[in-house]
Amino acid sequence: MNTELLTGIMIPFAGTALGSACVFFMKKELGVMVQRALTGFASGVMVAASIWSLIIPAMEQTENLGRLSFLPACAGFWLGILFLLLLDSVIPHLHMNSEKAEGPKAKLKKTTMMVLAVTLHNIPEGMAVGVVYAGFLSGNAAITAGGALALALGIAIQNFPEGAIISMPLHAQGKSRGKAFLDGVLSGAVEPVGAALTILAAGMIVPAMPYLLSFAAGAMLYVVVEELIPEMSAGEHSNIGVLMFALGFTLMMALDVALG
Numbered sequence: 469m470n471t472e473l474l475t476g477i478m479i480p481f482a483g484t485a486l487g488s489a490c491v492f493f494m495k496k497e498l499g500v501m502v503q504r505a506l507t508g509f510a511s512g513v514m515v516a517a518s519i520w521s522l523i524i525p526a527m528e529q530t531e532n533l534g535r536l537s538f539l540p541a542c543a544g545f546w547l548g549i550l551f552l553l554l555l556d557s558v559i560p561h562l563h564m565n566s567e568k569a570e571g572p573k574a575k576l577k578k579t580t581m582m583v584l585a586v587t588l589h590n591i592p593e594g595m596a597v598g599v600v601y602a603g604f605l606s607g608n609a610a611i612t613a614g615g616a617l618a619l620a621l622g623i624a625i626q627n628f629p630e631g632a633i634i635s636m637p638l639h640a641q642g643k644s645r646g647k648a649f650l651d652g653v654l655s656g657a658v659e660p661v662g663a664a665l666t667i668l669a670a671g672m673i674v675p676a677m678p679y680l681l682s683f684a685a686g687a688m689l690y691v692v693v694e695e696l697i698p699e700m701s702a703g704e705h706s707n708i709g710v711l712m713f714a715l716g717f718t719l720m721m722a723l724d725v726a727l728g
Contacts, residue, residue, distance in 0.1 A: 477663040483624030487631025488652025506629030508709030512716025521619035522685035544679035548686025592687030594659035598666025614727035
């Protein structure tokens with residue numbers, strides 16, 4: 469695995485680690501407004517990454533189908549949606565406990581569910597990076613090194629607030645800074661593992677690349693709509709989340725076009 473490739477699959481993990489490191493520099497838990505802003509920003513990044521780095525390249529690879537070139541992308545997209553729906557039905561996640569959280573023990577349980585939810589939803593993100601790099605390594609003209617790097621950077625940007633939103637509440641609820649940091653870091657460890665496994669299976673996945681790219685897009689957008697948008701728009705001042713969504717979307721769009 470060359471240095472460029474290794475760097476690409478580790479960038480998203482670095483974003484989680486840097487976000488988790490906020491626990492060493494900030495004394496208080498992130499305020500509700502800050503969390504809402506960060507969640508909105510992450511949502512915008514993920515939506516733009518899903519479109520420019522995943523869905524559009526998927527359709528470009530099936531241009532030979534003419535007007536039906538959208539079919540593989542649609543099929544893969546729905547498979548990604550249904551896969552995350554299945555995972556959410558099997559594994560408990562944040563919303564199942566949010567309304568029942570009362571007292572320190574319940575809050576700790578809620579935070580534990582959040583760690584589980586973030587870890588679960590990092591799987592398709594890692595896979596997305598792996599699929600894009602596998603496509604680039606296979607010589608696919610629709611995927612460039614810059615485009616793959618843009619996706620990795622975009623996911624790293626949205627992983628930063630995730631790391632902070634995990635580590636800081638854990639510390640506020642009694643865990644040491646070191647253990648809270650470690651939990652935040654571990655939540656992102658599935659990403660480079662998933663990316664590496666996907667790349668190792670590149671020979672088998674290249675023929676299905678349009679389906680896999682759109683599968684990753686569907687999975688990521690499920691996370692945005694199911695988890696992130698409700699968090700960013702809850703309560704007062706939801707416009708902060710919307711503005712940060714627009715900023716994240718614009719930044720990721722610019723990165724993908726500029727680097728691609």
